[in-house]
Amino acid sequence: MLSEQTIQTLLQLAPKNEVWQTPIKGLFVHQCDKPQHFESYIQEPSVCIVLQGERQICLGDECTVFSQPHFMFCPVNMPVTMQVQHANAEKPYLSVSMKLDLEEVSRLLLRLPSHYPTATNDHTFNQWHLEQGLSEAFERLLNLLKTPNEIDFLAPLYQQEIYYRLLQGKAGEKLRALLSFGSHTQRIAQATQWIQNHFAEPLSVESLATQCGMSVSGFHHHFKKITHLSPLQYQKSLRLTEARKQLQAKPESIAAVAFAVGYESPSQFSREYNRYFGYSPRGELGGINLKNHLYIVDSF
Structure with a gap:
């Protein structure tokens, strides 16, 4: 597990109640001091560590709770929902996520031996034990946030070590399968x-x-x-997620958004939107969100 000193540093640096895109390429920090619900965002291939608190990730009807001392690895782009249920000013939620540079991982994979540990399960979202080597590599990477002038040179080296640790660990089978x-x-x-x-x-x-x-x-x-998800369900989730983004961004007619994301019938769009999000698309017009849910398209 990462040291308490590193956790306190991140709590001081990261803005509250948002996802911070750090100066380190592909690295995000999420801190919140109140419950949050992120509705239908795209989780890109990434590795995530919850440093404080816990979060629930739902893919369709399957939900998994992630907390320390484990990390999550997502192998492909996934439309998911995420919820932070227990967070307050005294004990804010804190997590760090790093997008995978698959080209860099592929180059590294060519230099590694062919014998690896075998994964023990086949779920999309795996919860792996955060081993010491991986934890220490992440700690070195995160500590660069205190010395920004060293990021350009050292961050790629530490990220390469993180890929190495992932490939050598039990999560490596899924990562190799993504690249094979x-x-x-x-x-x-x-x-x-x-x-x-x-x-x-x-x-x-x-x-x-x-x-x-x-x-x-x-x-x-x-x-x-x-x-x-089936391919059609996957497509539908992308269409509705993009529609929600468009409706929240600026006032727009519901029919225009429905056609823009691929629906031929605005009434069908409204029915599926209501079924998917739990409320009518009319509630999004002009930035009015009836459930005050958040939308985001980034790793965290």
Whole structure:
């Protein structure tokens, strides 16, 4: 576990009740002193450590609570919800998240031996024990926030060590699967990226399966196994998340947003929006949010 001194430093540096994009590339710190609910954001491939308090991540109907001394590893882009339930001024919630530079991990992987530990489960969100080597590497990286002039030179070295520790640990199997050409994880990651880039277009599962070099049944099976959603459900979550972002950003007609994110029927859009978020899209117009939920698209 990271030292109390490092935790106190982060509590002083990080803004309260928001996600701080630090000067270190891909590194985010989230501190809050009150309960927060982040509705339907995209969790990118990343590793996250909860330093104080706990958070609940939900993917569809499956929810997992993360707390110290564990870390979370997410292998592919996921539309999830996150909730911090117990946080106050005396004991604020604090977590750190680092996006994975997959090109850098791939280069490192070529230099490592071929024998690795085997993972013990196959869930999308794994909760791994935070081993000492990984904890110390993160501590060195975070301490650079106190010496900004050293970040450019030392941060890439410490991040490379973090990748090394991940690959050598029990979480390494999932990370290697993401980078192994032809693996199920790599193919589904390719599919999720395609859907993200074309979410407003009609989705042909058959064409996407062919693009990934898989049968339709095999593609369905592995897509749902990795993301816990069908391809169409995944697309729907992206459409509704983007619609919510557009509605909150500026006053807009509901029909215009519905068409912009790929719906042919505004009434169908309104029904699915209500079912997904629990309230009508009309509540988002002009920045009015009936449930005061937060929207974010970044790792944390």
